[in-house]
Amino acid sequence: MRLIKSTLILAVLTSFLFFILFFSGGLEGLGAFWKGLIQIQPQFSVAGSGLLLGSSLVLEVSLIWIALQSSRRETVSIVIASVILLLGASLVAGLYGLFFSPVPGICAVLVAFATLLIFEKTDAGAREPVLRRLFGNRLRADVFRRLVDSGLRIDFPGELLEASVLVCTVHNHVDLMETLSPSDYVALMNLYLRTASDFLVDVGGYLDECSGESLRVIFGVPLPVDGTSNHASKAARASLDLVSRLEELNRACDSLWQKRLDFRIGLNSGGMIAAAYGGARMGRYSVSGPVVEFAHHLSAACAQYGCRILSGPTTYELASDKLEGRPIDLLQRAGSRRRVELYEFLAAKNSLSPERERSRDHFWKGVIFFRERKWEEAIRAFSSARIPGIPDMVLDHYLERVERARRGDDERSPEQAVLTGAV
DSSP states (O other): OHHHHHHHHHHHHHHHHHHHHHHTTTTHHHHHHHHHHTTOOTTSEEOOHHHHHHHHHHHHHHHHHHHTTSOHHHHHHHHHHHHHHHHHHHHHHHHTTEEOOOHHHHHHHHHHHHHHHHHTTSHHHHHHHHHHHHHTTSSOHHHHHHHHHSOOOSSOOOEEEEEEEEEEEETTHHHHHHHSOHHHHHHHHHHHHHHHHHHHHHTTOEEEEEETTEEEEEESOSSOOOSSSOHHHHHHHHHHHHHHHHHHHHHHHHHHHSOOOOEEEEEEEEEEEEEEESOTTTOEEEEESHHHHHHHHHHHHHHHHTOSEEEOHHHHHHHTTTEEEEEEEEEEOTTOOOEEEEEEEEEETTOSOHHHHHHHHHHHHHHHHHHTTOHHHHHHHHHHHOOTTOOOHHHHHHHHHHHHHHTTOOOOOHHHHHHHHHO
C-alpha cells in the first residue's frame, strides 16, 4: 500500500511539472534543435502532440514505480537506458519518414528522476533505501515489502525479541579443502550455500549470516512469523526440510566430486537483541545474545551425538505440537540447579511409520533408564529401538555411553563440556 501511495503522489507531482514544461512551449526549442541535428526533411510526417504527451506520461509513471523498488544504481541505469532508447527510437523513426521527438520523453524521465532524488531526502522516501541497505536480498520479496509497509522504525536502535535461530555448518570443510582443488572447493561450498540460503529465505527466514562453510537464519525477526506456526515450529520444520534438500545435494556432490557434505544444524529459541549493527560501510540488521551463541554450540556438537539436528529446550517445547522428536542429552552445570534438555527433531507430527514410532518410544525409555543408572534396562531399551538396516548414530552414541558408565568412565566429551559451560 505504501508503494502505491508513493507512486500516485509522485506521479501527480511530476505530471504537473511536466505539463507546465510541455504546454509552455519550453520544449519546442530543444525539439527543433534535435530535428535539425538529425536532418529531418520537410516532407516527413510528424508525430502528434497527443502521442508524445501520452507516451511521456506512461514512461514517467513506469519509471517511478520501478525506481521505488530499486536501488539508486539500478535507477540511474534505467534512466540512462530510457534516454538512449528514446534517442534511438527517434533515429529509427526518421529512417521511415516519421519525426518522433524524444525531447518530451527525456524531459519526463529527468523530471521523474529529479523528483525521486528529492523524495529520497524525506523520511518516507528514505525508508525503503535504508531497509534495502540493511536487509538486501536476505528476506523474501513479499516479506521485505511487508517490512517497508510496516510501522517499524528504520534505525532499529535495539530491541529484545523472541525468535528462533537456525545455524547450519559443514563439519568436514577442512577435509574438503585439503582434497579438492580451490576452484572445486569453492564451487561445492557455493552450491551448498546457495541451496540452503535460497530455501530458508523462501520459507520465510531472515538470512543473517552466510560465510564460508556456515549460515545463520532467524525466524521471527524483523517481522513475526506469518500464519498459524510460531517461530520455533517454523524453524524446526524448515530444518527437517533442509536436511532432505541437502541429502539430495549430497548425491549431486558425490557424482560431481566424489565428496559429500557433513552438515549439522543447531536450533535454539528465546530472547535476543535485534538491531542495526555497524555503520554506513558495513551496516546490517542482525541479532546477538546467549541464545544465538548457544545455537552455534548446538550445531558444533551435533557430530558428537551423531544427529543432523540438535535443538534447545525452548524450541522443542514450542514446536512439539507440530513435530516429532526425541531427547538427546540433559545438561547441568556443576553447582547450578538449571537443567537444559537437548532434543533431535525427527519428522512432522503423526508422520512417523509404526516401526519408527516404536523405535522412538523405546529410545525414550532407554534415555530414562540411562539417567536412572539402570544399565541393563537401558541396554535392552536401546537394543529394542534399533531398526534393522537403518543406521542410527545417536543410538550407537548412547550404547557407548552406557558401556563407559558401567566402567565408571562416563566423562563428557569436549563438545558436551562446552555446551554445559554455556548453560
